[in-house]
Amino acid sequence: MSDSQYDVIIIGGGPAGMTAGLYASRASLKTLMLEKMIMGGQMMTATKIENWPGYPGGIDGPELMMRFQEHCVEFGLETGYGVVEKIIDNGDSKTLIVDGKEMTCQAVIIATGVIPKKLGLDGEEGLVGRGVSYCATCDGAFFRDVPIAVIGGGDTAAEEALFLTRFASKVVMVHRRDELRATKILRERIAKNEKIEMAWNSVVDELLSDNTGLTGAMLRDTQTGETRKVELSGMFVAVGVSPTTSFLDGIVKLDKGGYITAGEDTHTNIPGIFAAGDCRTNILKQVSTAVGDGAVAAIMAERHIEEQQHSS
Numbered sequence: 001m002s003d004s005q006y007d008v009i010i011i012g013g014g015p016a017g018m019t020a021g022l023y024a025s026r027a028s029l030k031t032l033m034l035e036k037m038i039m040g041g042q043m044m045t046a047t048k049i050e051n052w053p054g055y056p057g058g059i060d061g062p063e064l065m066m067r068f069q070e071h072c073v074e075f076g077l078e079t080g081y082g083v084v085e086k087i088i089d090n091g092d093s094k095t096l097i098v099d100g101k102e103m104t105c106q107a108v109i110i111a112t113g114v115i116p117k118k119l120g121l122d123g124e125e126g127l128v129g130r131g132v133s134y135c136a137t138c139d140g141a142f143f144r145d146v147p148i149a150v151i152g153g154g155d156t157a158a159e160e161a162l163f164l165t166r167f168a169s170k171v172v173m174v175h176r177r178d179e180l181r182a183t184k185i186l187r188e189r190i191a192k193n194e195k196i197e198m199a200w201n202s203v204v205d206e207l208l209s210d211n212t213g214l215t216g217a218m219l220r221d222t223q224t225g226e227t228r229k230v231e232l233s234g235m236f237v238a239v240g241v242s243p244t245t246s247f248l249d250g251i252v253k254l255d256k257g258g259y260i261t262a263g264e265d266t267h268t269n270i271p272g273i274f275a276a277g278d279c280r281t282n283i284l285k286q287v288s289t290a291v292g293d294g295a296v297a298a299i300m301a302e303r304h305i306e307e308q309q310h311s312s
């Protein structure tokens with residue numbers, strides 16, 4: 001077997017990919033986990049994970065992911081960096097084009113996760129790093145004693161708003177409805193936090209800026225249509241996520257939201273290609289569900305390889 005030939009190649013180094021890597025390498029399959037940028041996935045930007053069992057009081061996302069990685073490497077998982085441009089299905093084997101080079105394997109596990117959605121406003125892209133951010137853990141500390149806004153009403157927005165109260169003078173939480181989507185425990189913490197001001201039934205119509213960066217936003221009331229100006233030094237956008245699957249278009253079946261169509265057994269429409277974690281159509285996006293998916297995908301990949309060997 002050459003260095004570019006594997007039993008299993010896992011695309012994505014978050015909780016799903018790492019767990020698949022642990023199971024596959026522990027099953028003595030020659031396994032490579034490829035990551036585009038930073039091992040650990042979304043958890044690298046999570047300040048505290050309170051719903052991963054075994055850590056009363058919570059654990060920091062990066063610390064948990066460091067432990068995951070140490071654990072899978074212990075069983076012989078190979079890790080590497082590279083951008084997968086394409087997967088070619090040759091039937092028995094799969095070819096991956098990674099940064100222009102070919103790699104082959106018998107089974108592929110896609111665990112590419114999701115990325116934050118943008119608001120799509122004029123000037124948004126140009127203000128990234130100059131007031132607009134999609135990651136409170138990464139950028140929160142740059143906004144000490146200044147007013148900021150968090151856009152969105154889900155778990156991410158709620159956690160980011162709570163975290164940002166450590167730095168900001170005030171956090172305006174802008175939500176398009178009159179009720180948060182976030183879980184009850186987070187809703188209660190938001191309601192109790194005096195630094196958080198709710199802008200209910202509101203959306204951002206326009207970003208205001210000068211040559212130093214973001215200076216404010218025009219908010220529109222979704223009920224009355226009225227607009228008002230708020231002065232802000234920072235804006236954290238947390239309006240949901242999109243799956244990182246565009247490179248798979250035309251290769252595996254995606255649903256209309258771009259998520260990989262795969263059931264609990266992680267099988268995609270292509271034998272030998274499996275999908276695990278947040279990039280798959282699933283009802284819950286948590287570390288625990290990603291971990292479960294990773295384990296299932298690795299076992300399915302192992303079975304697929306055994307079946308291929310018996311039939312040849």
Ligand code: NAP
Pocket residue numbers: 051119151152153154155156157159175176177180181203238239240241284285286
């Ligand atoms: P989400 O649950 O999809 O919430 C997105 C929020 O943004 C919703 O409140 C939505 O409003 C709002 N929104 C969407 N598009 C918008 C737009 N164009 N303009 C204004 N607002 C918009 O996304 P998420 O909070 O990133 O969470 C993603 C998944 O990860 C969820 O399953 C979540 O439970 C999970 N997660 C879990 C934890 C945890 O367990 N600790 C932490 C973070 C995330 P509507 O409510 O009106 O639709």
